[in-house]
């Protein structure tokens with residue numbers, strides 16, 4: 001199999017901005033002169049379902065879906081979704097997960113329960129885990145919808161590409177009104193990536 | 200210039216570059232973004248949402264007759280609705296080029312079935328093109344329109360969810376100017392009375408011979424040669440998965456798959472020791488190849504005929520066929536955790552309606568739209584859903600068979616009613632049904648992401664237009680009792696439904712609250728739970744609102760009290776109306792004492 005591609009799987013729940021994050025990532029790759037394919041399924045996901053986006057970057061990419069078990073980075077905007085997607089991760093893969101907890105209504109009727117500590121469950125399976133309290137940080141920045149940008153910034157350290165390219169992608173793709181706050185969120189995420197203690 | 204585009208965006212771009220004049224569609228995942236992109240980015244193309252796929256197809260026929268290049272788009276099941284004009288337009292042929300986009304949904308990500316519309320193309324005997332990525336999606340629109348005009352036939356471009364919704368890099372080109380040929384009143388060609396149609400049927404069969412020849416020559420059907428003894432025949436998205444796993448194996452890639460290039464295939468089969476077909480869903484290639492006598496060719500026994508393929512599934516199949524080693528990675532089991540099914544949004548106007556239907560224990564025939572979610576826990580108040588518009592007919596039949604004491608209710612959305620519910624309502628009146636029909640009018644096509652329709656007052660291109668008046672429409676169809684009700688008013692809605700179910704003869708109830716998300720997000724002051732008053736009765740949990748969750752605080756008997764997320768509560772008041780101890784109240788601004 002062709003292993004030269006970089007495979008990033010982004011997961012979350014409808015409304016969390018999974019698609020914007022994968023757009024930004026793809027844009028950064030294109031600006032860096034690489035081939036990109038990305039794939040996600042929208043539709044029902046808008047109604048609070050699981051959303052996942054596969055991004056593959058390399059010299060030449062065929063399948064838009066990551067081969068199962070070969071994700072280099074699993075970026076999850078919600079704890080339990082990170083756990084759900086964990087088997088996609090490759091042997092040396094890195095997990096970046098937000099401690100965000102979105103309990104679906106179905107967990108209120110007793111049949112299913114939301115795991116007590118999904119991050120701990122993830123850590124049982126792999127040691128390469130960065131867990132971030134992105135909700136708190138997003139609230140500090142004044143907009144709860146910034147979780148995606150913060151997490152993407154934390155992951156960017158593992159994905160690569162120069163910082164100014166990321167900023168340029170944000171300027172290009174984010175609605176003008178929200179560019180500044182997203183640049184700020186990205187900067188915060190980058191700081192976090194360097195200073196584990198603050199997570 | 201290069202651009203990252205989804206397959207659907209690339210189709211829209213292809214239409215633009217090919218000089219398309221008219222595009223018509225009814226929304227449906229995964230096809231919806233095609234027309235949305237055309238309307239947003241390429242205003243030179245006339246684009247419309249038609250009330251349903253049959254009308255869209257017929258508008259397209261008119262565009263083609265007039266000599267304009269034409270594109271119509273729909274999801275796979277939309278082609279069922281448009282099948283009538285399709286089957287006969289294949290006889291008449293075109294004037295301006297005509298492509299039908301059929302966007303199939305293997306895996307049923309957002310559909311009620313996963314039919315393989317390559318079989319439809321073959322049934323209608325029209326050429327089928329199968330793009331495997333965004334670049335090809337764009338290119339095949341242009342080639343498809345050329346084929347359409349050269350061979351005088353409608354052409355199907357068959358997309359799948361993965362091709363429509365994946366993004367890849369596309370090389371852009373400048374648009375051409377297509378010279379339009381005027382409509383000629385050639386009644387032998389365009390009026391399909393039996394005498395003319397018999398002639399056209401022969402013309403169609405002759406055309407197929409020519410297309411079969413083209414299929415042999417076109418580079419859309421290409422061999423990629425590495426000198427291996429194994430050969431793979433594949434097309435569409437499956438091609439990408441095969442390349443991922445066997446980048447250096449001989450491949451015959453089928454981009455033009457009806458009629459099939461049987462000579463090219465025979466040559467490929469003869470020059471390889473073993474040939475395996477990799478295709479999603481039905482054994483479409485495989486059956487045609489085997490029927491042509493090449494019975495050594497294998498395929499479906501390794502890959503199955505349901506669901507979506509993936510690199511993983513293709514690798515597994517190739518392993519079963521003894522071609523590659525066992526693939527790493529356990530079987531992915533998303534069921535290992537709690538499910539996260541789609542839910543009605545906080546503040547959705549459909550929620551109260553289903554809470555009431557459940558309370559009244561009514562038999563409800565349902566339909567397709569966001570409100571179909573009323574069938575899931577905890578509402579569980581919708582008992583059938585087959586296809587768009589089916590709720591009314593089903594209610595009529597159920598009522599006739601089971602007797603009216605049952606009080607059968609049909610629920611369907613505004614867009615669905617206009618798509619194919621009106622004729623059902625006519626039947627309810629004509630044949631004296633006792634069914635009660637509820638039009639859940641949220642004034643948008645919500646399920647597919649918020650498209651305009653004839654009752655929203657706006658066209659796809661953003662023009663203001665006449666807005667259907669549902670009350671007047673239903674009255675004109677002959678319904679004596681047509682009532683409107685605010686679904687946020689629980690008691691009133693309950694009363695109206697009870698009355699109408701008991702009333703003999705057909706009646707219509709129209710709910711009047713708009714969708715909370717589209718066209719604009721509606722956010723009122725959120726509600727909150729007074730934890731010292733909440734008795735943990737769980738009545739609010741039972742309406743399945745995502746904004747309501749169990750709090751950490753328990754009652755004396757150990758039951759969780761409720762908690763409302765202020766960021767997602769829209770203030771619809773439904774839970775407050777259902778809370779017996781009145782523990783749910785308007786949220787006080789921060790800092791104010793309660």
Ligand SMILES: Cc1ncc(C[n+]2csc(CCOP(=O)(O)OP(=O)(O)O)c2C)c(N)n1
Pocket residue numbers: 225226227228252274276277280310311567568569570587611612613614615616639641643644645646647
């Ligand atoms: C023949 C056909 N065309 C299109 C679709 C896709 N589709 C599913 S529901 C729906 C419309 C829903 O709109 P509406 O009836 O207004 O209900 P809402 O989702 O707004 O509650 C569409 C277009 C389909 N399933 N079948």
